[in-house]
Amino acid sequence: MLRMLVLGAAAGGGVPQWNCNCTGCEAARTAKGQVVASTQASVAVSADGIYWFLINASPDLRDQIAAQPKLHPRGLRQTPIAGVVLTNGDVDAIAGLLHLREGAMFPIWAHRKVLDVLRDNTIFNVIPESRVPRRPVAVNVPFALTLPDGQASGLEIEAFTVPGKVPLYAETRAADPTIGIEAGDTLGLAIRDAESGATAFYVAACAAVTPALADRLRGADLLFFDGTLWRDDEMIVAGLGEKTGRRMGHISMSGENGAIAAFASLDVGRKIFIHINNSNPVLRHGSTERHIAEAAGWEIAQDGLEITL
Ligand code: MLT
Ligand code: MN
Ligand code: ZN
Numbered sequence: 001m002l003r004m005l006v007l008g009a010a011a012g013g014g015v016p017q018w019n020c021n022c023t024g025c026e027a028a029r030t031a032k033g034q035v036v037a038s039t040q041a042s043v044a045v046s047a048d049g050i051y052w053f054l055i056n057a058s059p060d061l062r063d064q065i066a067a068q069p070k071l072h073p074r075g076l077r078q079t080p081i082a083g084v085v086l087t088n089g090d091v092d093a094i095a096g097l098l099h100l101r102e103g104a105m106f107p108i109w110a111h112r113k114v115l116d117v118l119r120d121n122t123i124f125n126v127i128p129e130s131r132v133p134r135r136p137v138a139v140n141v142p143f144a145l146t147l148p149d150g151q152a153s154g155l156e157i158e159a160f161t162v163p164g165k166v167p168l169y170a171e172t173r174a175a176d177p178t179i180g181i182e183a184g185d186t187l188g189l190a191i192r193d194a195e196s197g198a199t200a201f202y203v204a205a206c207a208a209v210t211p212a213l214a215d216r217l218r219g220a221d222l223l224f225f226d227g228t229l230w231r232d233d234e235m236i237v238a239g240l241g242e243k244t245g246r247r248m249g250h251i252s253m254s255g256e257n258g259a260i261a262a263f264a265s266l267d268v269g270r271k272i273f274i275h276i277n278n279s280n281p282v283l284r285h286g287s288t289e290r291h292i293a294e295a296a297g298w299e300i301a302q303d304g305l306e307i308t309l
Contacts, residue, residue: 156191234277
């Protein structure tokens, strides 16, 4: 069985974000509106329900583990977290690795580019390679996630490139021309239960749905997909910043080039938006935008959501 646990549903900053009082953040903070607080995006996956692998390590990981009994230690010094798979090098995907110090042994699987970020930022030496081996992931080559004793976990991963961009801190110019490139900076994952073949896709950052990506995801049983913004200029209109979703490497939910339109005829069994920014009106229960997304067959992820395939 493929078990998935949403540890966090929000985009970078979370809901509410520490320095934001937009309508979504305010509602989440005061509980006056219909917005549920959420932590930064990550899911845990397991085949046996005993050992879990993290897909990304969010800055909220410490709280996410505390909130989730399945991830609590079962011995004096023990963890059911058997490894981490990273899809990109953004702060909201890797900063949580720093919470995983204190001596545990587990591997990290990531694209060579992300492993280079870990190598070049020596703060990550708190999880030294002697205990936390770093395993490069080749795209389009399935690999098995292994348990601490070297046995197969029952899960396989296949990583593939999606249109994305380098992490914000690695950008070298204001109008970076490389947005939307497929150079390994942003990966999607197919997560497969080796026994049953049940497969889920995790694509929490994606600048566009290309024909190749549409072909890959057509007919999937379960898809977690980039739900950062409702519309491209949403943060500008709300006075929250100067960047469009496109500039940040994120497709929008709405619009003719948006995710809802892109998946309308792809027959995905269960479509769940994740990595949802606090500015996104779908977070508000009862909003028109949430109704539109749900009517199109989408779910809005929430921390603690559990799915078994
Ligand atoms: C993003 O998803 O665009 C990034 O997480 C932004 C950031 O690094 O804050
Ligand atoms: Mn992000
Ligand atoms: Zn906000």
